[in-house]
Amino acid sequence: MxxxxxxxxxxxxxxxxxxxxxxxxxxxxxxxxxxxxxxxxxxxxxxxxxxxxxxxxxxxxxxxxxxxxxxxxxxEFYRVQNDFDKFTAACVMLELSDKLLQNTDDYEDLFLALIYALFSMEQGTLSHTRALAYFFARIVERMGIFPAIGTCAVCGNEAAGDPAAFSMEEGGEICRECVSHVATVSVPRSALLSLEKMGEARPQDIVQYAAGETDAKSVIDLMSRYLENMMELRLKTMKCFREKSL
Structure with missing residues (x-):
C-alpha cells in the first residue's frame, strides 16, 4: 500500500x-x-x-x-467548482501544474502555491484573477526563468520606463537604448513590480502580496505568453479564460 x-x-x-x-x-x-x-x-x-x-x-x-x-x-473546493470565473482560473492552474510536473522536482512549493491559490478563491479572499496572477508569478520564479525587471535583459543596464518594454525572446525588460533592436510588448511598470513582489512571496502569504485587479490581469496575460515562449507551454484552458476575464 x-x-x-x-x-x-x-x-x-x-x-x-x-x-x-x-x-x-x-x-x-x-x-x-x-x-x-x-x-x-x-x-x-x-x-x-x-x-x-x-x-x-x-x-x-x-x-x-x-x-x-x-x-x-x-x-473539494466546492465554491470554486460552482463559480464559472473561479473554475476557469482553477482549470488553468491544474493544466499548468500537470505540464510543469514533467519539468521540475520542486513538488512542495508548487503544490503549496496551487493549494493556497485555490483556497484563496474558495474563501473569497482573492478574486480569480488575483489568485491566478500569483500562481503564474510563483511558478515562473520557482522554475528558474523569472524575467529581468529593472535591468535590461540584453545589456544589463538600468531599465525604468513606464510603460515598460518587455521582450519574450530576451526574457525580460528592455532599456531605452536596446528597445529599437528587439521585439517588445508594452507593460505597465506597476504590473512588473507586482510580478516581482508575488514571485518572491511564499504561498502562505498570497493574500498579503497579491497584485491589484488591473495589474493581475496584465501579469496573467504577460506570463502565459512568456511561458509559452520560454517553455513551449501552450495552455488550452487559457483560451476560455482570456475570452471571459482578460
Missing part, C-alpha cells in the same frame, strides 16, 4: 465504470492511478475521483500500475 497527500488534476473515463486519474502528490509529484468503479452510482471513491478533490489517497501497486483503494477527501 502507498499513501499520498494529493489533489486530482484531471480524469479520463476508462472501460465501463472506471477512471484514470492524474494526481499531484505533495511528496512525489505526478501520479497516474486507476480508480475502479469510480463511475458507479454508489461508488465509495466517486468524490475522490473528481478534479480538484484534495486529501489523503491510498493506493496499491500491481506491477507498474497504481490503483486507488480509498481516500479521505479534505477539500
Amino acid at each position: 502507498e499513501k499520498h497527500y494529493c489533489i486530482v488534476l484531471r480524469t479520463a473515463d476508462y472501460k465501463d465504470y472506471d477512471k484514470i486519474l492524474t494526481l499531484f502528490s505533495r511528496s512525489d509529484g505526478r501520479l497516474d492511478a486507476q480508480a475502479r468503479g469510480a463511475r458507479r452510482l454508489k461508488s465509495d471513491i466517486a468524490t475522490a475521483a473528481q478534479p480538484l478533490s484534495c486529501g489523503e489517497y491510498e493506493f496499491y501497486k500491481k506491477g507498474d500500475k497504481l490503483f486507488l483503494t480509498a481516500a479521505l477527501v479534505k477539500q
Whole structure:
C-alpha cells in the first residue's frame, strides 16, 4: 500500500465504470492511478475521483500500475467548482501544474502555491484573477526563468520606463537604448513590480502580496505568453479564460 497527500488534476473515463486519474502528490509529484468503479452510482471513491478533490489517497501497486483503494477527501473546493470565473482560473492552474510536473522536482512549493491559490478563491479572499496572477508569478520564479525587471535583459543596464518594454525572446525588460533592436510588448511598470513582489512571496502569504485587479490581469496575460515562449507551454484552458476575464 502507498499513501499520498494529493489533489486530482484531471480524469479520463476508462472501460465501463472506471477512471484514470492524474494526481499531484505533495511528496512525489505526478501520479497516474486507476480508480475502479469510480463511475458507479454508489461508488465509495466517486468524490475522490473528481478534479480538484484534495486529501489523503491510498493506493496499491500491481506491477507498474497504481490503483486507488480509498481516500479521505479534505477539500473539494466546492465554491470554486460552482463559480464559472473561479473554475476557469482553477482549470488553468491544474493544466499548468500537470505540464510543469514533467519539468521540475520542486513538488512542495508548487503544490503549496496551487493549494493556497485555490483556497484563496474558495474563501473569497482573492478574486480569480488575483489568485491566478500569483500562481503564474510563483511558478515562473520557482522554475528558474523569472524575467529581468529593472535591468535590461540584453545589456544589463538600468531599465525604468513606464510603460515598460518587455521582450519574450530576451526574457525580460528592455532599456531605452536596446528597445529599437528587439521585439517588445508594452507593460505597465506597476504590473512588473507586482510580478516581482508575488514571485518572491511564499504561498502562505498570497493574500498579503497579491497584485491589484488591473495589474493581475496584465501579469496573467504577460506570463502565459512568456511561458509559452520560454517553455513551449501552450495552455488550452487559457483560451476560455482570456475570452471571459482578460
